[in-house]
Amino acid sequence: MSRAHLARLIPRLGKRQAELEYGWMKRAAQAGSSVPLDEMVSRRVASEPLQYILGTQPFGSLSIKVRSPVLIPRPETEHWTIRLAELLRPTLDPARPLSVLDIGTGTGCIPLLLCRLLPPGTIRAHGIDISPAAVKLAEENASLCDFSEPASLTSPRNTFRPIQWSIRRHNFQPPLHTVTRMARQNLCGDGLDFYVEIAKFLQRTPGFLLPKTGILALEVGDGQADSVQTIFREIAQLKSEVWLDPWDKKRTVIARAE
Amino acid sequence: MLSSPSRTWVLSLHLLPARMAGLPLQLLFRSMYLRDHVSSFLKAWDEWVSTRETNALLDDPDLRSMAAADYSMLVDSLTEIVKTKFPAILVPPSRTAHLSALMELKSGVGGSEASLFVGEMLQMYLRLAQASRWKANVVASSELDSGGLRDAVVEFKGEGAYDSLRWESGVHRVQRVPATEQSGRVHTSTAAVVVLPLIEESDAQKEELYSMADIKLEVMRARGAGGQHVNKTESAVRVTHIPSGITVAMQDERSQHQNKRRAFQVLASRLMEAKLVREMEARRASRRNLVKSADRSDKIRTYNFAQERVTDHRIGLSLMNLSSVMEGDGLQDFVAALRRDHEESQMEEMLED
DSSP, X not given: OHHHHHHHHHHHHOHHHHHHXXXXXXXXXXXXXXXXXXXXXHHXXXXXXXXXXXXXXXXXXXXXXXXXXXXXXXXXXXXXXXXXXXXXXXXXXXXXXXXXXXXXXXXXXXXXXXXXXXXXXXXXXXXXXXXXXXXXHHHHHHHHTTOOSSOOSSSOOOEEEEEEOOTTOTTOXXXXXXXXXXXXXXXXXXXXXXXXXHHHHHHHSXXXXXXXXXXXXXXXXXXXXXXXXXXXXXXXXXXXXXXXXXXXXXXXXXXXXX | OTTOHHHHHHHHHHTSOGGGTTOOHHHHHHGGGGGGGOHHHHHHHHHHHXXXXXXXXXXXXXXXXXXXXXXXXXXXXHHHHHXXXXXXXXXXXXXXXXXXXXXXXXXXXXXXXXXXXXXXXXXXXXXXXXXXXXEEEEEEEEEOTTSSEEEEEEEEESTTHHHHHGGGXXXXXXXXXXXXXXXXXXXXXXXXXXXXXXXXXXXXXXXTOOOGGGEEEEEOOOSSSOOTTSOOOOOOEEEEETTTTEEEEEOSXXXXXXXXXXXXXXXXXXHHHHHHHHHHHHHHTTOSSOOOOOOTTSEEEEEETTTTEEEETTTTEEESOHHHHHHSSHHHHHHHHHHXXXXXXXXXXXXXX
């Protein structure tokens, strides 16, 4: 049985990767996955991402539920989110929890990992997404990771709430007094429209990003970092630096209000 | 003769294992204060003292034989205490007593027969863990279609896990007729075991095992151009500790973060082991009896199925009950014997100082 499965996976994945992935499939099957092993193999052979087949992706110390068509959390994102948590850590004050807005939240992985990494009661996160499927999945993840609202009045905890909304809507109001923003890679147009939208939003909403302490973290595609820095300097007058990903690509633009 | 205490001690000394002969009396007496901490010792001591007080009885012809029997019984029990309890009392408490263990099992020569044996050894150690109340977790294993395991990595979490398992490191040899062998010929196969102290992140910092400045971290590049839609599962990482040249590659986990954590854990375990070996060598540097083979290529134990025999070559201990070692609690006898042997050799070192 195993041998037949591997024989089907190897031509598509190569021997080493096939063995690894088959091992994970078997582990998931043993752990009581609803998908039979045989079906997992067939779907993988048909090029379905392993994460959708298994239904989860580890993200930091969290296990994030994933489901098509919502995008799978990436290792680059995991990397800079952990670094961002370390950047925020010294500024935290349980008396005044940090407000986080994640634009295009998808599975909710970024705010959820911040909630996990930072001390209880220091983070109040919201995530917006135009996709109802993403918002629903992010809600499920918030509840699975135990960061759903409401915040407890008695014991401090971090919370995350996803909302279906678009940054392009003119009447966008911040759900809370927000100091930190995250946005992720654009997937359409020339790849930069989305960053221009965010920059314009910040321009017409002065004070949205708190002076000095507010941080805007933007994950960018390969080769976009310089253009994104320019966009935010010229439209929103933000100073920025660039973080490299584990493969030494310019991956994250970290901008601050003057 | 019987009333002379020092003669009695000398008598006991003759009964000690050869390696402990020449134990200075002074040291023995000096350590008497420890009796307060060891109830069996205290009891024997009290009996001894009270018997000493009734030594006069020995002059009474009627009571003499009874008193002499008592006397020899006491000498026996004291000797037993000196032999078995002394090393444990005198040897300083183990610095590694609190450490959990990380064990790697790898099939060696012998093809699928070796892999089958690795599978059986894994079960043997998991059973030991259960009996010892350690929490065992198989963190990686590669099963083979033909049965058995090519290799496996197991964490044993619990007090004393490392101290008990550390002497399992080395090559284990199995001699038996494989199930698939038609002609009934006995095959010899091997499995290699490596046991490292399992270091938690907090311990790694406390022990100052490495500094991040000395670490080179490499991540394997996913194939292709990447992008949001690419299914990236290539999460392998490689961690190199530049000063020691130790490299740990990890790919068994599904995320880079998990692989990185595990790689650092293994690195810390290897560095901790190297540190323990260094400390041991420094202690023994001046002695003729150098480190008792820490070489992992040494055959340490043979499991002979035809003879139902398990022999540990380092201490020359054979148990004629192989199934109890593989499937019962026989392994505990080896673990205890090796531990005792370690304590005795530590005691020996102390005496040489």
